[in-house]
Amino acid sequence: MTDPAPGADRPQDAGATAAEGGRAVVRRRRISVLLAVALLAYLIDLGSKLLVVARLEGRSSPIGVIGDWMTFQVIRNPGAAFGMGQAMTLLFTAIAAGVIVVIWRIARRLYSLPWAIALGLLLGGALGNLTDRLFRAPSVLRGHVVDFISVQHFAVFNLADSAIVCGGILVVLLSFRGSNPDGTTHGGPAAKAEPAGEKAAEPDGEG
Template structure:
């Protein structure tokens, strides 16, 4: 058992008489909901403002070449997932985004790790950005197309919300491999 687990206990850990202990907040640690509630709106606003700008300035125009054809700005409306996969399943992707948001909200109650707060904030901000498009963009009713506008050569066109989701996901994988849990405890398998 690691020092963090000895200090905070692990869920369902039995005490000396075999009864399960309640696990409280890690001693001396604060909840990191404030970090999550800073990162998520920042990621969401960057995504939203960038989409409003590119729709106003770039939609219905030729792609803007930043690095020749290797990197362009080109507005597309994506009703599917990455690489426009599953365009007929827009409502499914909308439901998945709602589920992700609910799971993050539930995890936030036990959030004592700054890296996890950043990762979940990125996921939440990106998911909210794309969900906003699906709800409010044409044709609406949870079936709108997500505005994608960053177009690298030979890759999917994406947006800043997608970038936030990917960065948050990669950070979660790294944290998991390092054994850091959202509650701030460290475990070794």
């Protein structure tokens, strides 16, 4: 019986390395999408708040956008999205920071494009409102969020809230369809490519 020739296992190792490298490229691209969506959502929210504070705050009457059904009026909100929990400003600041940490941990195993978009919306919205809580009056960590979109018989909110809601809805839909951030499906096969050469290494049977 002869020993395997030196380097006989190298094709399998090279194939596995190439497949792993391909997965790493996909993950980097998905993280890039997440960050791009988050940055866009954050900048739009920040710009809109700066604009309405400069132009609308202090006005005695709201600005009609769609008749009386939707108007613009600046309200400083110490609570969560849509004015909920106004007595727990510090708690919601901590929650927003925690959401950002969780999103970043999930991004370490992110291979799904729809999940990248959903998490980007959540991240951008969370950063937008967290910026208000950190840097706006009355104090650090207790800042009041700028809300300005008023919908009749509903609530007053901002674009960060809208991004969070849209991202949350997308997460629910993806979960309902069985999709996971790492590209797998609930009870289904992984979407990650099988390392090249793995099948070739399996014995074809006794001969």
